[in-house]
Amino acid sequence: MDSEIAFDYSPLLKIYKSGRIERLMGETAVPPSSTPQNGVISKDVLYSPDDNLSVRVYLPEKAAGTGEKLPLLVYFHGGAFIIETAFSPTYHNFLTAAVSASDCIAVSVDYRRAPENPLPISFDDSWTSLKWVFTHIAGAGPESWLNKHADFNRVFLAGDSAGATIAHHMTMRAAKEKLSPELSDSGISGVILVHPYFWSKTPVDDKETKDATVRSKIEAIWMMASPNNKDGVDDPWLNVVQSDSVDISGLGCGKVLVLVAEKDALVRQGWGYKAKLEKSGWNGKVELVESEGEEHVFHLTRPDCEKALEAMKKFAGFLKGEM
Numbered sequence: 001m002d003s004e005i006a007f008d009y010s011p012l013l014k015i016y017k018s019g020r021i022e023r024l025m026g027e028t029a030v031p032p033s034s035t036p037q038n039g040v041i042s043k044d045v046l047y048s049p050d051d052n053l054s055v056r057v058y059l060p061e062k063a064a065g066t067g068e069k070l071p072l073l074v075y076f077h078g079g080a081f082i083i084e085t086a087f088s089p090t091y092h093n094f095l096t097a098a099v100s101a102s103d104c105i106a107v108s109v110d111y112r113r114a115p116e117n118p119l120p121i122s123f124d125d126s127w128t129s130l131k132w133v134f135t136h137i138a139g140a141g142p143e144s145w146l147n148k149h150a151d152f153n154r155v156f157l158a159g160d161s162a163g164a165t166i167a168h169h170m171t172m173r174a175a176k177e178k179l180s181p182e183l184s185d186s187g188i189s190g191v192i193l194v195h196p197y198f199w200s201k202t203p204v205d206d207k208e209t210k211d212a213t214v215r216s217k218i219e220a221i222w223m224m225a226s227p228n229n230k231d232g233v234d235d236p237w238l239n240v241v242q243s244d245s246v247d248i249s250g251l252g253c254g255k256v257l258v259l260v261a262e263k264d265a266l267v268r269q270g271w272g273y274k275a276k277l278e279k280s281g282w283n284g285k286v287e288l289v290e291s292e293g294e295e296h297v298f299h300l301t302r303p304d305c306e307k308a309l310e311a312m313k314k315f316a317g318f319l320k321g322e323m
Helices: 089-102 121-136 144-149 162-176 212-225 267-279 306-319
Strands: 005-009 013-016 021-023 040-048 053-060 070-076 105-109 150-160 190-194 255-261 285-291
Touching: 005 212, 040 089, 040 121, 053 089, 053 121, 053 144, 070 089, 070 121, 070 162, 089 105, 089 306, 105 121, 105 144, 121 144, 121 150, 121 162, 144 150, 150 162, 150 306, 162 190, 190 306, 255 267, 255 306, 267 285, 285 306
Parallel strands: 070 105, 070 150, 150 190, 190 255, 255 285
Antiparallel strands: 005 013, 013 021, 040 053, 053 105
16 A cells, blocks of 8 residues: 555655655745845756756846856755755745855755665766856856856855765865866865764764664664665765765865754764864865754754854855955
C-alpha cells in the first residue's frame, strides 16, 4: 500500500514503502517579481536545459536603468540536500532582503536533491551553475542582468547549512579548475558560510553535543542524502573539519565569514572550521560571528528578530567590503 511508511524523517520528509517521497516542508514556490519587493526585482533563468535547472536572479531596481556594476553573490540554499528550493518563500524572502541590504546582484541556485538524486549530484549541479555564471565574465553571456551589472572582480559565494557545505566545496574546486578561460585565479573574492553543515563520527571537540539521539539523527539524514558513500559521516564531503586527510589550505578565496548559532548542534563544527583554516597555511582572513541563544537557521524562520538583523548586517557588510 502506498500509505505504508518505510522511514519517517519528520519534520523533513517521509519515505513510503512504495518508494514515494513526501517532503513536509520547503515545497511551496513563489514566482519571481518584476514589481520591486523591498526595492528588488527578480527573474528565473535556465542554466542547465538538460536537467531543467534554473537560477533566480535578483537585482536592486534602482540599478536596472543604469550600467552600474555591483558585487555578485552566488547563493546555495540549505535543507540537508533533501528539502527546500531556490524558489521557496523562505529563500526568496532571504535573498530579497540580502540584495536590498548589500546592494548586490544575486544568483540563487536550484539543484537536484537527494534521495532521488543522491550526492554528489547536488555538488555537480552547483558547479554547473557556477560555470554558467562565469560565462558572463566578458559581458556576453545569455543573461542580460549579469552581463550588465555583475562585477566579476567582486564575486562571493554563500549558503546556509548544506548550502554552506556546497559553497565551501565550490571554492575549493574553483582553485583547482578554471571557471572561465578569462581567469588567472579562482575568480572568487570571498565566502560566507552560514551555520555550515559539517560533521564527523566522533565529536569535533569536547564542547560538541554527545547526545546519541541528536548524533544518530544527523547521521541518518546524511546517509539518506549520500547512501552510496562508504565512510558514513566521515565522508570527506561532510567531514571537512575533523579529518586530517582533508586539506583546506587551498581554499580559493581571500576572505571567509562564518556565522554560527550558539544552540545549533553544528556550532562547534563552524568554530573548528575557522581554527583549521587559520592553522592550514591558507593565506586569507577568516572571521566568525556567533548568535547567542539561537538555533540552526533561526534567521530564516525569524528574519525580523534582533539577532537575525545583526547577522544580516554582518552578511551585507562582508559583500560591501567591510572585512
